[in-house]
Amino acid sequence: MKQLKVIISLFFVIFIFGESLAGKFPDYDDIYDVILTGDKDKAYTLLLAYQKRKPDFANTYFQLALIAEDWAKDFNPFTEYYYAKQFIYNTKLYYSLAKLKLADEKKKNRKYYINAGIAKGERKFKLEDILVFIDTQTESIKVYEKNINLIINNYNKSSDAYNKCVDIFMNINTEYSKIKNIYLADNEDINNKLKQLEQSFDSTLVYFDLFKSALKKYPLEGYDQEYKLKQIVTYRLDGLTNTNFLNKQIILWDYKTWIEDLKKTKNERIKNNVSDIVRIENQIQNEIKQLETERYFEKNKEFKLQDKFVYKIEKFDNNSLLIKLFKFNEAKLNYFKFFRNSINNPITLNKFSLEKNATYLHNLLEKQQKADSLNNIFNNSIKASEVRKYNKFYMSKYKGVQGLKDYSIRQDIFFKQKKKDAKETIKKRLFNTVFQPYSNVLTYKTEQIIVKKNFPDLSLSGNDTYNVCDFKKTKTNKLWFSGYYKTKSNKIQSFIANSDGLYEVNILKLGNISEKSNCVNLLIDAYSEGAYTIETEISEEEIKNVLIEYDNKGKLIMKKELPFSKIPRFMAYDDINNSMIIIFYGTNINALAEADNEQLIYYLDFENNTNTYTISFTAKAYVFDIIKLNNNILVFSNFVNYKDTNNKNQLSDTGNFSNKTNVLITLISNREIKKQVAIKNKKSIFGTKAIKINSNLINILGYKADYINRKFERLKKEKLYNIYIDSNLGQIKK
């Protein structure tokens, strides 16, 4: 502390008594000599130093002002504006200070004013002359300042505005990687940016014009710029560079035209596209809504999303979510239209054949698969960035991103329900076709006959009753049926009959009757001109089978004994090739109770006996259908077990129960069993019908139920079994 006091005291001493620490310093004459050499840098430095030493010496300021004035005009106002401004200020300052100090100026110092050229040619001049000179120069520098400021301010404003344009445009290019995204963007942020860009560009040109006007009034040598506009052609390449406003010809990116073109595209092409989008969306949704009124149509023209529309949208929106949505909606609408085909109407059960229904269901499932697939693609593409592209549309029609997702999820429910309905319809048709064509009763004389499939239980049947075992409907809707008549005296007599309408039997032919045996027509198959049946005579000792043919009028055409003493289980007549396939199995009329496991397949060629053959395979199986496919024969059975082509025992997945079965398909080609395929399932499957959809696709219909011989009505409550196989017996998932 004591130390500090000493030091402070010393400070005062030095500053009171001490000379300038600068030491040896040139006198003013020396400085003036330097001024006269024209070395302004040196002179200015010396004058500043002198001014500190002698702050009241007027000429210091005067000379500083002269140099500052020179420099103020020397510095390029465009490139060295800071210095120009600084020295303009210094000029005014130093002249004013000079003026202030001149009052005390001594005469002898007049010599220091000669270099200013105040009084030309005269050595002597008055103080007033100096003052006038100062005023004149001050005024001159003010004029210079005013004009320079005007020029430079407008120049800077123009270049600043243009630099801002470049910045905004760069910002847009960075945020929107493609110009198409801007076309589709409709949000406040982009609109503001475009507006700012437009305004900045307008400012650029306005201030440039003001700059030019100012230059015209106060020309600066070497500066007479003009601008030229350059088109922005490639987005993200053009429009991103600043320009040199000092060049004689300034190239400016034409942001205004770019914005105009952008707006034009948005207001014309995009707007048109949006109109089309809304129109098509409304059309699709209205049609879907109409279809929900549960009407069925014979024909329904498919809706087709025009390729041109798709291309127009995808031109601006590659891999568009919108198109994915529309393609799905298109598939959904067409699916729905197809669903509303009258064939699917549950009340038209008799109008369309089961085969037609099966083909229809297959096509419906294919359409559903297609729609599901499109729905998945659509769902996976839902993103906020995609939704923003047509934000208004998505918000108004679907409530945005979440709404779209919900919509996609709901489609599952839609399709599941429709699939369920379609399956119900075919299930009803299946039952109609295979088990009971009518629910009403036919009358024969005074007898009433219910036509439905039924394996006979001879003991249970009432006396004087006609019991139907099998029936077939032709394409002309003629119904043939066969079975047995239990007489009043308990005898079992075979019969065959037909009917055209819904109520009366036209023809009924009674067959054989025997004291010691029961005669039943277990099977029937009809064609356009008549029908075939097999009369099976069952006694304790033997089983005889006779193939009988009738024409439509009931006339007997043919009778042929068959060399098999087993129960016939299935028959199919080929009216084009005039051939017959019959399958025999066991001796117990109740197949379920049958112990035997040899299946006999009898091919009978009516035209050429040499083509007739018999083959067999080992299986506990119940044949339900036969199909001819590309010269091969496919036999469809419900099996419990079988021996495969390698002689190995195969069991169904339901175990070894006689009433729990899976489906077995046996392929016969060139009179031999070529292949056997079991479609296994843990649930018991009751295969009922096989339908050829096309030469490479077969539909197997049935029930997810145990195998039954009687009381088929139970099947109405069971779930439909519906699978598809190809010509190689491979299963196709639908």
Next chain:
Amino acid sequence: MIRLILLKLLLVFSIGIIYSQNQIKLPSPINSTNFKTISPYVSYDGNKLIYIQKTKNSDILVESTRNVDGTWSNPISVDVVNVFDSIKYFIQSPVYSQDGNEIFFSLKYDKKDANFDIYSVKRLNGKWADPEKISKIINSSKNETDPFLSPDGKFFYFARNYENNDFKKFDCYKIFVSEKKEGEWQKPVSLPFPVNSGCDRTPRIAADNKTLFFTSVRDDANLGYDIYFAKKITKNSWISPIPIDTISNMADESFPSIPLSGEKIYFQKGSGKGKKRTESMFEFNIPTQYQPEKTVHFYGIISDLNDNSPLSATIDIVDPNTSIVLFSVVTDEISGEYSFFLQKGKQYRIDVFREGFSHYFFNYRTKRLKKFTEVKKDIQLYPEVNLVLNVYDNEIYEPLSAEILVFDFETKKRKNIKVKKTNKGSFNIILPLGKKYIIEAEKSHYEDNKFELDLRGVVQFSEFERDLELQIKKIDYEISLSDSETGEGVEATVEITNLSTNEKIFKTVKTDKNGKIKIKLRDGTRYEISVTPKGYAFYNTTVDLVDENAEHSIDVKLDALKKATKIALNDINFEFNSADLNKSSFDELKMLIKLLQTNPQIKIELSAHTDDVGSAAYNLKLSEKRAMSVKEYLFNNDINPEQVVSMGYGESKPAFYPVETEENRAKNRRVELEIIEVIEE
């Protein structure tokens, strides 16, 4: 005078007592009792130190770097300077350039009449090259020493000796400066009085390019060397220098170095005389009034985006209002490192580029800079861009698979540039920068289209997109309809369907009275033309304009629907051995339905025929079923049953002989219609 000196001594001494407590002597290994630390210089980034270790027998130039913990590493000899010549020499005053990749120093050979000249040694590819004398315009016959390059590389300061009688006991120097114009150093000028006013040397211009620190002996030689501070007004005019009195004391302070932040000063301090003379290095926090103006230090690495390898690139620092390049910096080729300073109070645009690579721009304002700021910015440039080219049909906007050709604009020669198709109509083209290209799209049946793409200028994005629309060529197609018997023109409505888009483009185009019509069709497209005039059999055909040799006209002879007119329905066919219609039949069946609907006055017999293979009975049955199958289809499509009779003729009515050939068998398997009745209206 004596009083003045005494007073000054007292003042300086007092201040020195107070402030010298804040001067920190750098520890070992920088300072040591084994040597004197001479001419120290700390680099701008404060992480490198260069100085001379002076011993009795030698002067060695050494370099030390700052460790992570702030201490200095053991100094390493800068051999490239120490041992580059076999003749003995002395070195002085080493300094770094702003980026640390060049060392300037002065050197004098131990020869008679030799003098100090200024040399530099550059670090190239990570290695020091051989020292070289700098420009002749700087080195004269006198001693030049204390070199210093301004951070913008535009001014070279140094000291040149001269005789000063007022300071006889000192080896006196004056500070000079040379300006670089158009790549050449200009004649040096001395800094004016009072900057040069005594013995002045070791000029150091701070990062702000305005503040000068230097060593001087002035006023009284007995006070020794002190460090002074001066500020440039403009050009070569300066505000009077002020001693940094917080440093100055009785010792000799010299060789100041002021790193980036401007808050610290390093200097050499010598005290004592003769054998007791010590020279050490000190550091000190500069009081605010002596600090240079705040700057922003930018640094980082420039590299290639493709492989991250360092790039040699140029960085232009530009005044955005005037586009004048204020100064340029080049990155190190090996490391890609760069470093530069921006002064306070301005705005700048920084442009990073390299020929054949993209540009990188960014703006920076320093108007409100309050403290020294460091900005690390690593930048990646790329030598090529991806052009996404989308090619469309300009009528229907269908994306087109076109052939894309790339040509050099200058030579007009085709470039072997890979064009990758990403989707239909969309292509990725990788184009090297630095050239102008012509991109052309070609597709058959379309007019070629092309555009120019100039990549010689500034490129700032690595990918952009262009759409190119191709104009389909149109063909004038003439359709003539005439009666097959009379040859007279038939007026009818023609339906033309574009099979590519499945679009009916002409639904109700009518021929003139002569049965002619001319329409423009798109080249390279397949069309279906169908006519269903009243009173005539329908006609449809496919026009394939894909084939360049395709005819551009069609002369259709229409068969009047009269009794006994026969029409072959060639596209109606069935599954083998079956009456099931094949899918391919339905188009023809639609035509048949339309014919019957348009001509309700006619009654037809639909007949099915087979070949001679198989039995006659079988063939008959099969043909009957087939005819029935067609009839059923028509009825299911609302055709009046009265209009159609179906017949199966089996093999009994072959149309082509001999019947045994496979060709004729195929032809004989047919479905026909014959008009069996025409009801007059």
